[in-house]
Amino acid sequence: MKPLYVAVDIGATNVRVALGDETGVKKKLTEITDRSKGAGGIAEQIIRMIKALNIEELASIGVGSIGPLSLSTGCVVDTPNLPFKRIPIVEPLSEAFHVPVRLLNDCSAAVLGEQYYGACRGLKNIVYVTLSTGLGGGAIVDGHLLIGKDGNAVEIGHLTIDPESELVCGCGCRGHWEAYCSGSNIPNYVRLLMRGRDAEGSLMLKLANGNPERITTEVLFTAASRGDSLALWIIGKVGEVNAIGFADVVNAYDPELITVGGSIALRNPELVLGPIKENIDRHLINRRPEIIVTSLGEDVVLYGALALAKRADS
Numbered sequence: 001m002k003p004l005y006v007a008v009d010i011g012a013t014n015v016r017v018a019l020g021d022e023t024g025v026k027k028k029l030t031e032i033t034d035r036s037k038g039a040g041g042i043a044e045q046i047i048r049m050i051k052a053l054n055i056e057e058l059a060s061i062g063v064g065s066i067g068p069l070s071l072s073t074g075c076v077v078d079t080p081n082l083p084f085k086r087i088p089i090v091e092p093l094s095e096a097f098h099v100p101v102r103l104l105n106d107c108s109a110a111v112l113g114e115q116y117y118g119a120c121r122g123l124k125n126i127v128y129v130t131l132s133t134g135l136g137g138g139a140i141v142d143g144h145l146l147i148g149k150d151g152n153a154v155e156i157g158h159l160t161i162d163p164e165s166e167l168v169c170g171c172g173c174r175g176h177w178e179a180y181c182s183g184s185n186i187p188n189y190v191r192l193l194m195r196g197r198d199a200e201g202s203l204m205l206k207l208a209n210g211n212p213e214r215i216t217t218e219v220l221f222t223a224a225s226r227g228d229s230l231a232l233w234i235i236g237k238v239g240e241v242n243a244i245g246f247a248d249v250v251n252a253y254d255p256e257l258i259t260v261g262g263s264i265a266l267r268n269p270e271l272v273l274g275p276i277k278e279n280i281d282r283h284l285i286n287r288r289p290e291i292i293v294t295s296l297g298e299d300v301v302l303y304g305a306l307a308l309a310k311r312a313d314s
């Protein structure tokens, strides 16, 4: 019988659990991340979801999670995107299923998924970037997955764009890349850019019922995709900041391919990647790599967690 693995993707918005074998992800379950039962409730939710898959002989479990992580204790710690200080993952899952459990930052898992199942097969220098509720990355350099002392080697969302910025990141620092360009923070950047500008007649403002406080990331992209000039100008500004972030990534890791995932990029590939490609060259010292949207779509972290589970079993 083929060994069966469980892949887990812990996000701030959704928890996803999948059954997989060596060929790929087979059966998936998705639930809203349960914040109602405290820090321990996240592992309880995952255990319940895995049990619902009715797996007779489970070989191992791979988990890709929002960070930051403490790999030595198997916990998520001080994450800006969930209201808990320390979320235990590895220990409760090991105790419940008595199989090897491996944990990685979700983007580190994703880059592993790209290498095993995605567009990066056969490549030794690759980076995955997610533009989603939060912003993060994973990197494989010279064939080695970068992990770091606590599992947070590629926390690129917290690279500083401007230390004097008015925009404060979810982590508490000023002017981080994520403070401008993540799904939860784009609305703050939009309002900063709109200050003192005439927004009269803008579709973006209309979609927000005339109230700038109600402009969401979705409203911005919807207005831009319908040709609203103010929204398109803001999309360009967001893209300029993303271009700095991507250039920092290229200058640091020298990848041959960058794949991009996360809901913002997956839903708006042209509006997101276009301005990055237009602006990146003036910040680069290293040779420019190819930048594409991930072919694994919203399952990229699950595929990575599956690859991780397979590693744990071998």
Ligand SMILES: [Zn+2]
Pocket: 157, 158, 169, 170, 171, 172, 173, 176, 178
């Ligand atoms: Zn930050």
